Amino acid sequence: MKKILGILILLIVVCLVTAVSNQSFISAYNLQNVIRLTSLFGIISIGVAFVIISGGIDLSIGSVICLVGSLLPYLLVEHGFPVPVALISVMTLAVLIGLAHGLLITKLKLQPFIVTLCGLLIYRGIARGITEDQTQGFGNGYTGLRYLATGKISLPFIEGFKLPVPFLIMIFLAIVAAFFLNKTIFGRYLKAIGNNEAAARYSGIQTDSVVILAYVVCSCLAGIGGILFALDINSVQPEGIGNFYELYAIAAAVLGGCSIRGGEGTILGVVIGAALMRVLRNSITMLGIPSQLEFAIIGAVILVGVISDELVKRYAQQRRAVLQARETL
Secondary structure (H helix, E strand, C coil): CHHHHHHHHHHHHHHHHHHHHCHHHHCHHHHHHHHHHHHHHHHHHHHHHHHHHCCCCCCCHHHHHHHHHHHHHHHHHHCCCCHHHHHHHHHHHHHHHHHHHHHHHHCCCCCHHHHHHHHHHHHHHHHHHHHCCCCECCCCCCHHHHHHHHCEEECCCCCCCEEEHHHHHHHHHHHHHHHHHHHCHHHHHHHHHHHCHHHHHHCCCCHHHHHHHHHHHHHHHHHHHHHHHHHHHCCECCCCCCCCHHHHHHHHHHHCCCCCCCCCCCHHHHHHHHHHHHHHHHHHHHCCCCHHHHHHHHHHHHHHHHHHHHHHHHHHHHHHHHHHHHHHC
16 A cells, blocks of 8 residues: 555656646646546556566567557458457457467466567567558548547536546456456465465465466457557557557556566556556656657656665565564563
């Protein structure tokens, strides 16, 4: 809870500083864009959180987004697939990717870093090969489907501001993810594996099944993200879509309290972490900071957050050790 409070305070401070410096930050148009993008990145960050909590990593998220996001308009527009068939096809592909990752990691004992790094290269290459590197889009059609990413809902008693539909999708997925993580055996097993996989295995937990499911969840949410990103931009370039998205997702999860060593993390913290990442990027633009410094600033903030978290953790451990020593005297 202290981690969530810390990242929330940091988010509020960044928002206040930006709003004071540039009042356009709190305009309805800007807030809608920030919330929409926070929701899209929040969805993929929730997915990677499951993998990180298990003690793993997934570097292929951006390429899964690229593959799914490129194939959806390719199937719909180029080949005339019905919408349900196209959606089921790309989501099945995302699930199979997660299943392949999990099997390679658990059955062949390959390192998650290597498996997903190879996936990062393979899936983008497949997307570029299938589409022949041509830009994919939905044109002026599929307005009902695109509503999932571009739609806005009016709120009572609030004029000028409309709530982006992706925000509702993210909230729904976050609630489901939090339930599974905190209220089910799967969540307890996942944290146990992240803390000590060998101990979890000796205690009777089917560690392979849990790890495989974590990677399936991650790829599934990356697939959902790929669909929404494609519907949002309506001009999918296989070479560019999804680049560095895995780093934003991992950063949001780590900032939100997921230990890179595994074993801990909360969905609420991840969502707040995703919001901080998007607000930071928006603040850089609003404050007139050169865009060339964007990655440097975001990287510095992440580093400060991780260092602070580690120092607080060490202080808490030392304090507990002192208290225990006093009790034994």
